Amino acid sequence: MTDRTLKNHILGLTIMLSVFLQAAVALAASEAVPAPAGDQWYFYLASGISRPVYDPDFQRDIDAQKAQGGSSQYAATFDMPAVYHRLGSGFLLGLAFNGVLETYARKWQEQNSLSFDVYNLNLSANYFISEHVGTGWFARLDIGDSRLVRVVEHPNYARANFNDTFYQLGGGYGIVATQYADLLLQLNYFYADYREHFIHGPALSVGFLL
Amino acid sequence: MKLLILLFLFCASSFGAHAETMDDEALAVPKLGDIFLHLPSDIKTFGKETFTKENAPLLGGLLLMTSIEVTTDFEIWQVHRAPFLELDGFHKISNMGVSMGDGFFQFGIVGAFLADGILEKNRRGLRTAAQITESILATGIVVQLVKHVTGRESPFSSEERTGVWRVFPDQLEFLKDFQKFDAMPSGHLSTAITTFVVIQENYPEQKWIPYVGYPIMAWISVGLVATSIHWFSDFPIAAAMGYSFGKIVTRGNHRTSSSLPEGQSRFEPLILPAFSSRGEPILVAGWEF
Numbered sequence: 001m002t003d004r005t006l007k008n009h010i011l012g013l014t015i016m017l018s019v020f021l022q023a024a025v026a027l028a029a030s031e032a033v034p035a036p037a038g039d040q041w042y043f044y045l046a047s048g049i050s051r052p053v054y055d056p057d058f059q060r061d062i063d064a065q066k067a068q069g070g071s072s073q074y075a076a077t078f079d080m081p082a083v084y085h086r087l088g089s090g091f092l093l094g095l096a097f098n099g100v101l102e103t104y105a106r107k108w109q110e111q112n113s114l115s116f117d118v119y120n121l122n123l124s125a126n127y128f129i130s131e132h133v134g135t136g137w138f139a140r141l142d143i144g145d146s147r148l149v150r151v152v153e154h155p156n157y158a159r160a161n162f163n164d165t166f167y168q169l170g171g172g173y174g175i176v177a178t179q180y181a182d183l184l185l186q187l188n189y190f191y192a193d194y195r196e197h198f199i200h201g202p203a204l205s206v207g208f209l210l
Numbered sequence: 211m212k213l214l215i216l217l218f219l220f221c222a223s224s225f226g227a228h229a230e231t232m233d234d235e236a237l238a239v240p241k242l243g244d245i246f247l248h249l250p251s252d253i254k255t256f257g258k259e260t261f262t263k264e265n266a267p268l269l270g271g272l273l274l275m276t277s278i279e280v281t282t283d284f285e286i287w288q289v290h291r292a293p294f295l296e297l298d299g300f301h302k303i304s305n306m307g308v309s310m311g312d313g314f315f316q317f318g319i320v321g322a323f324l325a326d327g328i329l330e331k332n333r334r335g336l337r338t339a340a341q342i343t344e345s346i347l348a349t350g351i352v353v354q355l356v357k358h359v360t361g362r363e364s365p366f367s368s369e370e371r372t373g374v375w376r377v378f379p380d381q382l383e384f385l386k387d388f389q390k391f392d393a394m395p396s397g398h399l400s401t402a403i404t405t406f407v408v409i410q411e412n413y414p415e416q417k418w419i420p421y422v423g424y425p426i427m428a429w430i431s432v433g434l435v436a437t438s439i440h441w442f443s444d445f446p447i448a449a450a451m452g453y454s455f456g457k458i459v460t461r462g463n464h465r466t467s468s469s470l471p472e473g474q475s476r477f478e479p480l481i482l483p484a485f486s487s488r489g490e491p492i493l494v495a496g497w498e499f
Contacts, residue, residue: 105371117289178268206271
């Protein structure tokens with residue numbers, strides 16, 4: 001493994017671990033400080049699916065992989081975590097760490113996959129129309145920094161990174177799930193622009209606002 | 211209607227949600243046999259309280275989240291698997307995470323609390339050890355039951371992208387090659403979470419516990435996916451099960467002033483309508499302290 005590949009791995013790993021640790025600390029904070037009615041801080045954890053569309057260059061790679069039998073039903077998306085501060089009735093503003101992961105491979109044993117992993121750190125805003133955070137219809141807007149990692153396993157292991165901007169617009173509906181958590185169902189549309197490349201598509205996710 | 215003050219409720223258990231209300235001498239410590247005798251009622255309570263109308267949004271959310279993650283498990287697994295194979299440090303960290311989710315580690319924690327309880331004559335330590343054991347056993351029984359029904363392949367032995375599900379598998383085949391059947395839900399994570407919840411419930415004054423506990427749960431989860439033992443979708447239901455059993459087993463711990471309804475002083479009587487033995491309507495007043 002080259003130094004560059006190793007560095008990329010460590011970077012990817014750091015991102016991934018930070019996701020889990022942030023999520024864990026967010027959960028701990030919500031547990032340690034029970035949310036009263038006038039709560040100011042919120043944490044959002046969600047999983048979802050997406051059907052991304054890629055630029056022609058990436059699509060050629062994908063088509064070649066698919067010709068060998070590589071498949072991908074859906075891409076994985078996640079918000080782990082988004083941390084929000086309530087600025088007004090029903091209005092939340094904060095930072096969201098989210099991503100889109102897609103791997104084309106027939107079987108994992110074959111070591112012959114093509115992956116596109118997008119990691120984003122966004123400024124995220126949510127507005128609940130009912131003016132009650134966590135319940136009813138809401139709209140969401142995210143803008144931030146994006147990093148795309150493309151990994152090719154075959155014939156030679158290769159990893160490439162692309163950085164630029166991420167936009168996401170959408171909304172959803174929330175209901176009360178427990179005393180401390182609301183269940184949110186979201187449908188968003190994202191666009192990640194890397195100058196010579198792009199990825200965009202819808203993302204459906206379900207998560208808990210704590 | 212008669213006004214009758216019938217009884218004073220002396221709930222003398224002095225264990226409370228705050229350190230200043232705690233008196234370890236008065237704590238009831240379950241006997242060894244109780245741990246096993248409580249298991250049927252723990253499991254019954256879990257079933258009765260989990261599948262309720264009020265819990266429908268939570269159960270629906272967990273089910274939906276799990277379904278979505280099942281669809282994308284392969285992607286999430288790949289992100290963890292590659293660094294596990296190529297980075298020595300991550301390899302070690304992942305294996306440490308897995309070992310914190312296994313029985314040796316958790317019963318090691320039981321041993322530590324037990325030793326503290328015996329050597330320091332600490333009743334709270336003894337109770338924590340007993341409740342961890344009880345909650346691990348109760349969680350383990352239900353988790354095993356679900357595993358034996360769902361029959362999902364672990365990533366390590368998966369024949370399909372996200373593992374084959376063999377619902378109601380041949381139980382002899384299950385025993386012969388359990389990795390082909392026992393992924394859903396995660397026993398490692400559910401028992402780790404139930405251990406953590408019991409500790410947290412026994413030491414509520416220690417505010418740092420969740421800040422350490424949840425990152426450890428995340429660490430265990432990363433390790434389980436990276437080492438190809440579990441899929442990410444094996445976790446939401448496992449976490450909910452472990453959390454529920456932890457809460458059920460420790461339910462009796464907080465019968466103190468802190469359990470009074472918000473705004474009610476311990477010196478104010480709790481007045482309730484009731485019927486006398488002759489069927490006459492009466493009012494009952496009691497004090498809880």
